[in-house]
Amino acid sequence: MSAPLFPLFADLRQRAVLVVGGGAVAERKVEALLHAGALPRVGAPALTARLDDWARQGRIAHVEGGFTPAWLEGVWLVVAATDDARVNHAVAAAAESRRLLANVVDDAELSSFHVPAVIERGALQVAISSGGGAPMVARHLRRQLETWLDDSWGALVDLFARQRQRIRARFPQLGQRRRFFEDALAGPLPQLLRRRQTERAAQWLDEALASPVAAACPGFVTLVGAGPGDPGLLTLNALRAMNEADVILHDRLVSNDVLRLARRDAARIEVGKSASGHSVRQEQIHALMLEHARAGLRVVRLKGGDPFVFGRGGEELEFLRAHGVGYAVVPGITAALACGAYAGIPLTHRDHAQSVRLVTAHCKDSLDTLDWAALAQERQTLAVYMGVAGLDGFRARMLAAGRAPGTPFALVENGSRAVQRVVTGTLDDLPAAALRHRVQSPALLILGEVAALADTLHWFGDAPLRGDAAPSSPALKDAAPTLAHAA
Structure with a gap:
């Protein structure tokens, strides 16, 4: 095994560097040298149009003709970027005899230095090298780090x-x-x-x-939208926050696939709410955020979907501000957008819907507060974040307000996840369809003309199940259709 390369950042400002070759590869090398403030000398019989333009502007010096060792006089580094192996060998040998470091493009054995893949953020530079043996791996890693290292x-x-x-x-x-x-x-x-x-x-x-003593670092809370479940839908800022967190307070519906991307040694506390079973009251969540932030920790409040769409994000920010705790918000993809997209349902469509309404209906009291006449209008899409309230009452109110019984619906269960199911039908058959197919939480209801497009535009998972068709396994007659989805 050969010895590892010695990493080095060279100051080439106002220093001459020889580039042998006048083609596209040489052009890329010269551009990087100009960016570093070097004085490139380009030796070649002919130049690309761009190199020729730089020569006429005086930004580079053109040494015309075939390579001779005399070109190496007065230079600090050498780059061989020709497509002629004999010329590249000659350049490397001449540089070696003069104790000059030389890079031969795509030839690790001939090179005495390698040009790494670089991430640049102002004065900060991160260089990645494979020793010239696998430059594509270095470039791949650079692309991944580019997403983490922001400006x-x-x-x-x-x-x-x-x-x-x-x-x-x-x-x-x-x-x-x-x-x-x-x-x-x-x-x-x-x-x-x-x-x-x-x-x-x-x-x-x-x-x-x-300060006479080191300033204590105050705690901080970041509200992060985890999206509907598919970890590929997380934003870059969400990933950064999750990987910097000391404590993660997460909802019940945040998927395990998303949690696996978080910092491994962060404390994880489930604070989900459920219509049945274990629930954490909002006041307890407030107290946990405050406790950990006052301990100087970085807290991520990880919410399914988006914190500001039926996620009580506003309430939590008001609490944090009232108690002097710093905060930030990272939006997430809310259930309506994700479930619609993964079911092949455009929420707006020139022929069918010119507006979208996001509605929550977690209980009878919330149903009583809705403007049913407005919700029943045609040529709009309703994305209903349902709770434990029965669908019978929802259907009855919509029909009473004038919505047509034949209005299409789609129930998207586990939207964007590997186990996604979509049930389609018409408003008149909505409760029976949910019961027939045993729709379970988490699920989102999309009501409106666009919902019918799920039957033809679906692309993710299995084709939609028709609400009027029997499921593959017998439904439990005493099962109640309960639907819920975090925003």
Whole structure:
């Protein structure tokens, strides 16, 4: 096994670098060198149009003709980027004899240095190298890290760089500085910079350095939308928050697949609500958020769907603000959007629906507060986040308000998950269809003309079950159709 490469970041500002070759590959190398402030010399019989344009602008020097060792005079690095193996060998040999580091594109054996895949966030650079043996693996890893390292990391580096001398004076010992940086990164600085609150971030750092003792890092709560269940629907910000959390307070309907993506050593507390069985009251959830935040921990309140769509996110922010706890919100894909998409149901359609209403109907009291006349209008879509209330009452109120008995519906059970089921039919048969197919929580009801499109546009999982067709297994006659879905 060969020795590992020595990682090195080179300052090439105003330093000459020779690139042998005038094609597309050479052009990419020259562009990177220009970005680093180098003075590229491009040796080749002919240049691409872009390289030629840079030469005419004076940004690069063109050495015309075939390679000779004399081209190496006065340069710091060499890149061989031709499609002629003999020329590349000659460049590498000439560089070796002069103790110059050379990179031969796509030839690890001839190269004495390799150009890594790079992620750049301002002054922060992350370089990934496979030693030239598997550059596609390095590029693949770079693409994955690109999603995690957002622009706030560059701002963070800039902020610390501006205070570098002050930090070193305040914490002269390396151990002290390390603890200070760890506390700062665990505190509000990253969140403030992600929220583009650069002045507040600078003020926090200034106050931390002015304090006679290291500033205690206050706790923080992030409300995160976990989406309907498919972990592929999580946002990048949701993944970041879940991987930075010390404590995760999650709803019952947050899928195990989503939870598996969270930081492994984070404490996980289920705080779900259920019409039957174990439930955690909202006041208890408030108390848990406050307890952990006041202990200086990063808390993620992980909610199925979106925190602000029937998720009580507003109530929780009001509580946190009243108690002086910092917070942020990461939206999620709400059930209506996800269930519609995964069932092949567009919530709006020029021919069928020009508006969408999101409705919750968890109990009889909530049913009494709804404007049934408005809900019964045609050419609109209702996305109903149902609770334990019977569908008989919902159907009766819709029919009484004037909605046609033949209005299509779709019940989407476990939307976006591997076990998704879709039941379709008409409003008149809604309760019987749910009973016939034993629809269980979590499920979402979509009512309106667009629901009929599920029969033809479905693409995920099995084809929809017709509400008027018998299920493959006998239904329990005494089973009640109960539907629920977190927002």
